[in-house]
Amino acid sequence: MKPAIEAQDLTKTFGAVRALTGGRLSVARGEIHALLGANGCGKSTLSKIIAGTHAPSSGLLSIDGQPVSFASPRAAEEAGVALFYQELSLIPQLSVEANIFLGREPRTATGAIDRKLMRQKTLALIARFGAAIGPGLRPEARVSELQPGERQIVEILKVYAKEPRIVIMDEATAALDSRQVAVFFDFLREKRAEGLSTVFISHRLAEVFALCDRITVMRNGETVAQMPVAETTQEEVVRMMVGDIHRPQKRQRTAPLSAPLFELDNATGDRFHNVSLRLAPGEILGLGGLQGQGQSALLRGLFGISPLRGGTLRLNGSPCRLRRPAHAMAQGMGYVSGDRVSDSVLQGRSIYENLLAALVMRERKLWLSPRVLAPRLTAEAASLKTKYARLSDSINTLSGGNQQKVFIARWLATQPRLLLLDDPTKGIDLGAKADLFALIRELADQGVGIILYASEEAELLDNCDRIAVFNGGAVVTELSGATLDSFHLTRAAFGET
Ligand SMILES: Nc1ncnc2c1ncn2[C@@H]1O[C@H](COP(=O)(O)OP(=O)(O)OP(=O)(O)O)[C@@H](O)[C@H]1O
Numbered sequence: 001m002k003p004a005i006e007a008q009d010l011t012k013t014f015g016a017v018r019a020l021t022g023g024r025l026s027v028a029r030g031e032i033h034a035l036l037g038a039n040g041c042g043k044s045t046l047s048k049i050i051a052g053t054h055a056p057s058s059g060l061l062s063i064d065g066q067p068v069s070f071a072s073p074r075a076a077e078e079a080g081v082a083l084f085y086q087e088l089s090l091i092p093q094l095s096v097e098a099n100i101f102l103g104r105e106p107r108t109a110t111g112a113i114d115r116k117l118m119r120q121k122t123l124a125l126i127a128r129f130g131a132a133i134g135p136g137l138r139p140e141a142r143v144s145e146l147q148p149g150e151r152q153i154v155e156i157l158k159v160y161a162k163e164p165r166i167v168i169m170d171e172a173t174a175a176l177d178s179r180q181v182a183v184f185f186d187f188l189r190e191k192r193a194e195g196l197s198t199v200f201i202s203h204r205l206a207e208v209f210a211l212c213d214r215i216t217v218m219r220n221g222e223t224v225a226q227m228p229v230a231e232t233t234q235e236e237v238v239r240m241m242v243g244d245i246h247r248p249q250k251r252q253r254t255a256p257l258s259a260p261l262f263e264l265d266n267a268t269g270d271r272f273h274n275v276s277l278r279l280a281p282g283e284i285l286g287l288g289g290l291q292g293q294g295q296s297a298l299l300r301g302l303f304g305i306s307p308l309r310g311g312t313l314r315l316n317g318s319p320c321r322l323r324r325p326a327h328a329m330a331q332g333m334g335y336v337s338g339d340r341v342s343d344s345v346l347q348g349r350s351i352y353e354n355l356l357a358a359l360v361m362r363e364r365k366l367w368l369s370p371r372v373l374a375p376r377l378t379a380e381a382a383s384l385k386t387k388y389a390r391l392s393d394s395i396n397t398l399s400g401g402n403q404q405k406v407f408i409a410r411w412l413a414t415q416p417r418l419l420l421l422d423d424p425t426k427g428i429d430l431g432a433k434a435d436l437f438a439l440i441r442e443l444a445d446q447g448v449g450i451i452l453y454a455s456e457e458a459e460l461l462d463n464c465d466r467i468a469v470f471n472g473g474a475v476v477t478e479l480s481g482a483t484l485d486s487f488h489l490t491r492a493a494f495g496e497t
Contacts, residue, residue, distance in 0.1 A: 002065030004029045004166050004197035005050060010059035012045050019045040022222040023059065025199070027166070032188060032198045034208040037218035038241055038490055039291050039455065043201050046218070047168045051083035052076030063166065080165035084172045090154060092144035097122040099143055100158045125157045129183055148175040156184065168199040173207065185211050203290045203471065205234045205494040219243050238491045246486040248461040259317070261449040262418055267311035271297035272473040275311070279449045281417070284440065286464030287453040288479070289493045293470035295453040299422045303335040304328045315418070329361060333418045334411030336404070338426030344407040345395055351406060352391040355381060358410045380409040385435050401432025408436065418449045425459065437463050457489055471495045
């Protein structure tokens, strides 16, 4: 029998970015096939080519033995391929059934929407999830009224309403609870028995081993292996995802470890739960794991941007509740995000004003003497090798890397004791990255506590003393010493401890 999907040597470039250099995938009819790899290895790009969202730069794709080149997702759907989108595509104001059948509503002989048939079909789809969904998930309910897990189920049902023969499930279980996951897996097994093929992308290895028949592993834009689940182990799969193991050079710590500066117990918030962490002055604690597992949300919670809903925080042994960034700043905390445009830039303002922002907020004064401050701020900016002509120039004249140096220097002016860094080097060049990390290590040596989330694992491994690894909003393990390497980091990121 011809494979349902046969992808050979697919490549895709976006401008200068080579997202996919050698994508290969062979999926049989009636198979659940896992597609695994670390963040950015090219899984989504390969999936989107198969589902008609992207056209490949080169390579061959066949569906059911027929070479295809889809001009659009609609063309792929007509060939029986449907993709589950990680980014929720539902319209909150519309009902469940209107969302599920949007643009493909069943019609009567006169061309009107056949509401009775649409209702019946929706009820039949919902019934497949049976007891795992609450009474809220009804055909006429508005999507805005549903729980996150129920919304994700509607997104899944929308895929199956297209009556596909090939389905790509990209992180489809992220918002489901364990009961919903169990029912969903039974549903996928039933579909497999009906001859449907599923490509299953997940950040939980245990799920993959419980559900899938074969595994394809990708690394750095390439397919590196394919094998039956029964002939491999989780350990072997992690080794294939990681490739050469990256072991960091040991950071030479000069600040002695003392009593904890920061003690967090059972913190719960929007995208994380029961997180407990410790940090001594002078320590760099990394937050690791795949993207979007609660790391950034925790940092925003700690800084009072979206306050913690539960748990306790102590700074230097004293309990504190940080409900606003002003509270966090009063406690000597600073926060720098890699999302410069929405979190940091005072648009159109001078470099001087941008440097001054944190100090003004902390001192609660609208005017601070430029004569006194300008030399100090100039020194902070210089310590980071920030390249600019005059402090009075607009911040918008600087490159992303130099802007980011200004935003770190902004906090240095407040002499923080704890710095929260949320993927601070996003989108900046290698030279600026090296300058930033040299400074971060220097600050730690002076006794500042640092909590760093970085989407690039090498940045974490090379700079952190310990790494708390997140999966699904919880810390699954903490790495230090001999376990501080890319193998243990990837293994924990996929839920294996
Ligand atoms: N539209 C785009 N423009 C530019 N670069 C892109 C685009 N889409 C993806 N990339 C880049 O291509 C690489 C592969 O990305 P892709 O999303 O396929 O990886 P992934 O394995 O699915 O990762 P994740 O698990 O994070 O979704 C990454 O470096 C990504 O930044």
